[in-house]
Amino acid sequence: MKVQGKMFIWLSVFVLAMAVVYGVWSKEPAGTTALFLAFGLCIMIGYYLAFTARRIDAGAQDNKEADVADDAGEVGFFSPHSWQPLALGVGGALAFLSVAVGWWLLYFSAPILLIGLLGWVFEYYRGENQNQ
Known part of the structure; x- marks a missing residue:
């Protein structure tokens, strides 16, 4: 580091x-x-x-004397699957498109962004991924 x-x-x-x-x-x-x-x-x-x-x-x-294998091991936790980044990407694309097309498009992109953001934040608090 x-x-x-x-x-x-x-x-x-x-x-x-x-x-x-x-x-x-x-x-x-x-x-x-x-x-x-x-x-x-x-x-x-x-x-x-x-x-x-x-x-x-x-x-x-x-460490200057370390081998490549010394850094092996668990890197961290990564979600196995999630649809929330797709919703955030679509909502963000529509939000940026609203700058070029018209601000009225922001009314349609804001709910998609909100659903994607809230879904991603609370992904492990509900449904099949809920912690016991």
């Missing part, structure tokens, strides 16, 4: 330098703003990874 944090912090330094150079050289506001926003995202992720690395044990990627 320490390696990834350092990588993102160095990436944010690079993106900041490129944002300044690009802004001075091109005087184009959209690209400059995008690069400064990319800097902000990189520094947030790098800070989070560096902060989290201090609170957890060192991983295999932090």
Whole structure:
């Protein structure tokens, strides 16, 4: 985790330098703003990874003498199947389409988004996946 944090912090330094150079050289506001926003995202992720690395044990990627097999094991819990991301995708696509077509389409996409979001949040509190 320490390696990834350092990588993102160095990436944010690079993106900041490129944002300044690009802004001075091109005087184009959209690209400059995008690069400064990319800097902000990189520094947030790098800070989070560096902060989290201090609170957890060192991983295999932090040991220079580690083998690939040292990092094997359980990664985490993943849902076996869920239809809720499909509802969120359709609702999100319709919501973004409403910007181009007309705001009236948002009235149809908001309930689909709400159903998908609530279904995903409460997926393991009801039905066959309910915890005992």
